[in-house]
Structures are given as C-alpha cells and as structure tokens.
Amino acid sequence: MNWLPLLLSGLAVGSIYALIGLSLVIINKATHVVNFAQGEIGMFGTFIALSVLSATGLPVFVVLVLSFPIGFLIGALLEIVFIKPVASGPPLNVLIVTLGLFFMFNSLAGIIWGFDPYRFPALFPTAPIAVGGAAVSPTSLGIIVITLLVMAALYVFFEHTRYGTAMRAASMNPFAARLMGIRVGVVATVSWGLAAGLSVMSGILIAPLTFVDQQMMLAIILKGFAGAILGGFASLPGAAIGCLLLGVMEAFVGAYVDNTIKDSFAFVLIIVVLMVRPQGLFTKALKRKV
C-alpha cells in the first residue's frame, strides 16, 4: 500500500497547483490574458496573512478562512487600478502590466518583509495517521479536502447562481452581456478578486510545508499554468483535473523513476499530450472565441 501515501501527497501538491491554475483560468476568461503576477499575489497575500497572524494571534484556521476575502480585495483593487486603464488596448499591453505587477509584488515583499524565509505555523497535525495499513499525512488530506470544498463552491457559484452564470455569459459574449445590462467591468473586477482569493489560499496551504519568502510561488505558478493547459485552459473543471493529474504524475515519477527529472518529465509529457490533443485532455473540442 505504499502507493496510497504517494497518491495523496501527489493530489495535495496537485491541489495547490489547481488553486493557482483555476485562478489563471478565471482571469483569462474575464480579461483574456494569463496573469503572470498570480503567484506573486498569492505570495504577497500569504505574507499579509502571516503578519495578521503574528499581530493578532488569531488561530491559524481563522487566518486561512480570512485569506480568501483578503485576496479578493487585493485582486479587485489591482484590476481597478492597473488593469482597467489598459483593458481597452491590445491584450499584449495587459500582459505587460501583469508582468510589471509580478516584479512590483516581488520587490515590495522584499522591501516590507525582507529576504529571509519565514516559518508558517502548521495548519494540520503533523503526526501521520494510519489508513488501511499505510501512514498518511494529515496535511495532505487536509489540503485535498479544503481544495475539493473550494472547487465544489466554485462549481455551485458558476453553474448554479445567476451571478456566476452572468460571469460566464459576459466571458462568452461581452457585447450581448452589456446589452442585457450586465456590468462587464464589474465582472472583470470580481473575476480578479476571486482569482486572487484562490491564489492566497494556495499560498497559505503550501506555506507550512515550504517557507514564506518571495520565491515561494515561482515553481507553483508554472506548474499551475502547465496543469491547467494539460487539462484544458478553456474549462475550469478541466484545468483543475489537469493540475491534480500533474501533481500525482510528479509524485510517482519522483518516487519510482528519478526525483531530479520529475519537473522536466511533467513538461515533456504535457508537450506530448498537447501534440495529440491541442485543446487539452478534458475539453471537448477547440472552439473559436466569440
């Protein structure tokens, strides 16, 4: 049964990728760019959460719950201040702004909190628990469960609430959405807020396992991006499954083949998959954007 802990730790890492991957897809649907700063927003929010934690002494779980609204505010503000003014220009202009935000948050974190790594308190018990004869890490389980809950909430929001449906409508046909009275500009702000909320959650979930520093999200955003493309960048469920799959693949390659090649292995596999299925694994067919 040594595959079970491996599967779970792979799913846990994949969950972190998935939260970032989902936020990339959400912003892409609203603003039609890949937000390079997504990981840095998560990192910055994690630093803020850590500061809140040490200043108030709130339980770490409360801070995890607060991370979503904190992230939401950061994201919404960024969209209003930096993205809206360039949104009517070509998408490349917006892309450059997100690159600028990447460096801005990176240096800002260094200026405010310095360059040494911080420890983040554990969210879950550290002692392994026995499941069916295998020792399973509660941290992995906790990350997976929280991520699945977040995904379920997102699913209900986008598929079963009118605001979520309006957000999808605005992404499919912004022009008609405007004519229906849907405030497409507000939809973009809300999308950035949602995405940033998810990124900060992913930062806080991974922080106890790594450290909190400026570099903490660099690999994660690349993997989240790759996993989302592997599953299908056009669909939220596809992107989430792609990220989970990437996490699991990495875990097994690292354990059974060679830990040093697991990063490159993942990308080689993704390139091969995209040669065969350009739309990603879990998206029906490549459709032209309206």
Add this chain to the structure above:
Amino acid sequence: MPDALAVQGLSMSFSGLKAVDDLSFRVAQGSVCGLIGPNGAGKSTILNCLTRITTPDAGHVEALGFDLLAEPIHRLPERGVMRTFQNLELFTDLSAVDNVAMGCAARLRAGWTAELLGLPASRRATRAAYATADAALAELGLSEIRDRRVADLPFGTQKQVELARALVAEPRLLMMDEPAAGMNHTESTELGRVIRRLGAEHGITILLVEHDMGLVMSACDRIIVVVQGRLIAEGTPQEIRANHKVIEAYLGEGEA
C-alpha cells in the same frame, strides 16, 4: 399618439461609404413599424446606431422620452430598449433558459454584493428571473428546448430564443433584425401573430427589419423604406405595395 422613437438627421459612414444618410423618421407609441430595403441598404447599421452599438456621425434620437444617444449601452434595458440581432448574439455555451434569464439581468437585480454573498434578495431575484424565462419560453413554444445548449439548436430556434431573451426585459421599444430568417412559412406566420400581439396587447413599440414581405405586410402598421441609407418611402403597407419607387428599388436589386 406620442412617438416612441423620433430619429432626426441620422448619418453614419464607414470610411467614405455612407451607410446611413441624413435619415429622419418617427414611430408612434405601440405601433409596429417595418424597416425594409435591399441588402446593404443600411438597416442593420440603423439598428446599431439606435442601440448604442455604433455611434453615428450625426443625428439626434429621442426614444421613450429620453436622449438615446446620451445613454451608455448597459443602461438601455432599464430604459426599456431591447433588440435582437440579424446574426445572433447569444451566449453560445449556455442553455436556452440561462440565455433567456440573462435578459432579466437589469430588471431583476439584487446588486452584485447581494448576488455574490447569496443573500435572500438575490435568491428571490434569481427565482423570479427563471420563472419569467420559463414563461417566455412557454409562450413561444420553446419549453422542450429549455435545457439545450443554444449553439446546438437550429438557426430559427436560436432566433426565437433571442426574441424570448429580449422580451423578458419587458422592453417598451423593441427592435428586431430579420427575426424570420431561418424560419419556415408556418413559423414565420406564427411569429407575425406574436409580433402583432406584442404591439396590441402589451403596448410594445416595434421596429421590425425583415426581408420576408408577407410577414412585413401583415404585421406592420407602417413601413419605411431605405435604399443606400436614404429614406425613399414611408406609409401603410398598402401604400408601400403600390409605391413605384419601392418597386423600382427592389426590382433594381433583382428581388421582389
């Protein structure tokens, strides 16, 4: 009767081509007005100007008592102005009922914070929106395609879904761009009945762009004829049928 729409000196050109040329006309409250003309006459461009999709080079438009060209596009539904499109502007991946429910977005609004937080006000608004959407689909005989993705439906059916989406906004001025395209004779006859009823029972003023002359002649109170962006004739269906300028314009285009 007061006018629901008064267009004065409307002009719009695309790199030198005058698509709409100093056009003036009025549409009486509660009437159905046909807007006809050969292909490329400028009919769709006129509707685009009247729904703030393109901004005309010149002209003044008063609709339902307000200065239409001063309104941003997203305010038109609450002002009572709605339209359908010649080439469909649906939310392609959404179901028919989701599409139609979006037509109530402006009318049944709970505020986006209430919507995001799922407050009771937003749940009530959502229920009302879907009840309205279901009623509109039923009225147009579309109940059985309620949950189908609209992109999978035939063109004529998509046109009807788009009409339902416009109707649930409870417009007082409705503009339709070739609603009968893709419909067979029975369907377009039924559409004619729906259009008459909208005018007569609900007092909706309708501006109808349509090539199906049977539908135009039977549904409209008055008709205006546009050729190369200019108004060449205006009158009742009988007058238009007998107008030799109109007959010439159409024969010149090779259509009847």
